[in-house]
Ligand code: FES
């Protein structure tokens with residue numbers, strides 16, 4: 456039996472196939488709370504990079520809506536995650552975004568936890584407190600090719616399929632031998648779903664991202680790629696195939712348009728693929744020239760762009776010399792905090808090997824252009840005058856896929872945890 460309230464239950468059925476979602480999906484608090492429970496507190500969330508916490512006691516923190524999480528390297532060098540909340544009276548424990556501790560001491564009454572999360576001291580309590588039952592509440596944690604994932608769910612989805620997809624794709628990029636050149640936190644004034652919908656199509660790219668379309672073939676869907684464009688893509692694909700097939704880093708998405716993702720019909724909430732860059736572009740920089748030393752195992756620049764993503768909060772575009780990742784966190788029905796990470800090889804030195812004024816603009820511009828669009832779209836979909844229009848089968852197939860994935864997650868517990876099948880879109 457459905458656990459949704461009747462209103463939410465019926466709301467989920469109001470989306471018309473082949474169209475965007477109605478107004479009520481983008482600002483309602485009740486629906487937002489349900490999204491937190493079913494998607495954000497149930498699935499796997501990208502938390503950060505393992506190299507951010509190289510030593511025992513190093514930690515990072517992040518917050519999903521109002522739920523703070525602590526990710527820490529323990530004494531055995533394993534990565535662990537906990538609710539960042541004291542077991543005494545609930546005070547927030549680690550307040551910095553990152554740091555190093557010998558032990559975690561609550562700032563309120565000094566209850567003290569080890570780096571394994573065990574309660575080791577609760578000074579002054581003479582009440583027969585069983586410390587063994589009051590360790591920090593542990594969260595599921597996985598590390599894959601240098602990426603840390605955390606789940607707040609009791610029984611999160613199997614992580615192995617993501618690992619099997621990401622590990623071979625990500626290892627040559629060297630996310631485990633990288634460092635952060637720059638982090639920017641963007642406060643996007645839009646519902647997190649609008650941020651994803653924007654990310655899942657390049658229909659807007661010609662108008663909104665003049666620099667992006669010079670480097671990538673994303674705008675050329677099957678219906679609009681000219682013979683010259685097809686030939687250019689095929690030539691680049693053949694070249695990388697010849698060079699890199701043995702290393703497993705040849706181009707995998709060999710056509711124009713975005714690779715299909717997510718795939719709710721096959722249960723794919725994660726994906727990794729490699730795309731070609733336009734001839735003359737070695738990397739996603741403003742002029743296409745390299746902006747940092749090669750990353751990972753790459754022997755030359757001709758490796759296209761590795762793209763990886765996982766629902767509901769991660770994507771990365773990784774060129775030969777740098778990678779730009781995004782971590783989404785909801786902060787209310789109309790606010791999404793997007794952290795963008797610019798990564799370079801761990802040995803690269805700012806000033807000598809790279810400069811931020813060359814490294815940042817391509818994706819900082821693209822990001823700011825997108826967040827601006829999302830902000831104005833939010834203002835429009837908030838209006839009683841908004842009615843969802845049709846999605847393009849050729850250009851917005853991934854927006855449709857995202858919406859179907861979302862509805863599937865929201866309806867997932869309708870039949871005892873089994874995912875209710877959804878009708879594939881009927882294009883009108
Ligand atoms: S709330 Fe943490 S020690 Fe009291």
Ligand SMILES: [Fe+2]
Nearest residue numbers: 653659664825
């Ligand atoms: Fe965009």
